[in-house]
Amino acid sequence: MAQIIDGKALAAVVCIEVAAEVQKIKAQGGVVRFAAVLVGDDPASQIYVRNKQRACEKAGIEFTLHTLPATCQYEDLTALIRRLSADKNVNGVLLQLPVPPAVVGDRLNEVLNLIDPQKDVDGLTLTNAASLVEGLDGLVPCTAQGVLYAINSVCPDLTGKNVVVVGRSRIVGRPTALLLNNQNATVALCHRRTHNVAEFTRLADVVVVAAGCPKLLTADMVKKGAIVIDVGINRLPDGELVGDVDYENVAKKASAITPVPGGIGPLTIAFLLKNIVAAYRHQNRL
Numbered sequence: 001m002a003q004i005i006d007g008k009a010l011a012a013v014v015c016i017e018v019a020a021e022v023q024k025i026k027a028q029g030g031v032v033r034f035a036a037v038l039v040g041d042d043p044a045s046q047i048y049v050r051n052k053q054r055a056c057e058k059a060g061i062e063f064t065l066h067t068l069p070a071t072c073q074y075e076d077l078t079a080l081i082r083r084l085s086a087d088k089n090v091n092g093v094l095l096q097l098p099v100p101p102a103v104v105g106d107r108l109n110e111v112l113n114l115i116d117p118q119k120d121v122d123g124l125t126l127t128n129a130a131s132l133v134e135g136l137d138g139l140v141p142c143t144a145q146g147v148l149y150a151i152n153s154v155c156p157d158l159t160g161k162n163v164v165v166v167g168r169s170r171i172v173g174r175p176t177a178l179l180l181n182n183q184n185a186t187v188a189l190c191h192r193r194t195h196n197v198a199e200f201t202r203l204a205d206v207v208v209v210a211a212g213c214p215k216l217l218t219a220d221m222v223k224k225g226a227i228v229i230d231v232g233i234n235r236l237p238d239g240e241l242v243g244d245v246d247y248e249n250v251a252k253k254a255s256a257i258t259p260v261p262g263g264i265g266p267l268t269i270a271f272l273l274k275n276i277v278a279a280y281r282h283q284n285r286l
Contacts, residue, residue: 002228002254005150011266014149015059018273022060025280032280033062034092034121035084039077040070040100049096055269061276064090070100077103078114085116091283092121092276097171118283121275124170132178139275144175146267147208147229148183154256155206155227158185164200166190166217166244167210172231176208197221209244219249228257231264 022032034056038049049065056063066084068076077099084093093115104111112120117127123141131138151158163180167173168191177189185206190197192211198221201207209217210231222228232244243260251257258264280286 002251002257003154004251005153005229005256005258005263007146007150007258007263007266010149010153011146011270014267014270014274015055018270018277019059021277025277025286026060030280030284031062032060032277033064033090034094034276035064035066035087035090036094036096037066037068037077037080037084038096039068039072039103042098045096045098052094052269052272055273056276059273061273068103070102072103074103074105074107074111078111081111081114085114085119091119091280093119094122094272119279121272121279122171123175123275129170129175132175135182139279140179141171141175142271142275143172143210143231143264143268144179145271145274146264147172147176147210147231148179149267149271150229150258150264151180151206151208151227158183158206161185161205162188162203163206163208164188164190164204165208165210166197166201167208167212167231169210172210173208176210180206180208211244213244214242215244215246217245217250219246219253222250222253224253225255226253228254229264230258230260233260233265 025032036049053063066080084090112124113126115125117125120128120139123139128138132140163185165173165177168189177187181187188200190200201221202223204226206227208229212232214234228245228250230243230245234242241261
């Protein structure tokens with residue numbers, strides 16, 4: 001049976017480190033401030049924002065939530081993003097996704113790129129994405145950092161390892177693949193157009209699944225002893241919360257696996273806090 005990679009325990013370590021950094025900043029007379037923007041009343045987004053608020057408050061980071069109704073105009077949202085980006089008292093800015101299509105249409109990228117790259121704690125601006133591609137310093141998407149941290153907790157050296165990432169989203173799949181490549185892993189990035197994903201996953205030492213498809217990765221798609229990281233979180237019609245991995249059966253073949261919930265979710269928030277502090281330090285040249 002696979003070793004369970006306890007995301008809550010790993011996240012707690014990161015959060016303790018962040019809280020210690022925040023205390024040092026406060027001792028020097030500084031204040032770390034973070035602003036989140038929530039458009040509409042999506043229940044899941046409200047829960048995610050509330051979890052971020054609690055984590056910030058626990059770490060000593062000042063949190064402010066700015067809400068806009070789902071009926072707001074595109075101009076209302078962009079004006080708010082511009083204001084927060086220009087505010088010298090705000091160190092990190094995050095637009096909670098998804099944003100109602102009626103507000104942004106196909107212009108979400110334009111809105112995200114209004115965020116000052118130095119305050120882009122989600123790592124989604126073109127500037128930070130380019131920095132990741134080039135291996136330069138920048139703010140990296142939080143979930144991708146959490147995935148790497150979880151893998152490194154059981155496999156510190158990824159040199160030469162075969163890794164398959166299933167899902168190519170800009171938030172998880174693509175940045176995760178780049179981070180893994182930067183650690184000298186050999187990475188295959190699969191997606192919905194990939195023919196026979198199982199041909200790739202069966203050869204992998206590490207499989208990361210972030211496709212948003214319940215129980216997509218089954219036991220016959222994984223080689224014995226593989227490390228399996230499940231980023232998915234899906235609610236079934238009966239209310240059950242499951243990941244993108246058939247956990248019960250895959251855990252019998254894998255050497256290590258993340259649970260859902262309690263795996264990558266807590267690490268995502270932990271690395272958001274880490275990004276906020278990193279943003280503060282960069283802005284203040286510390």
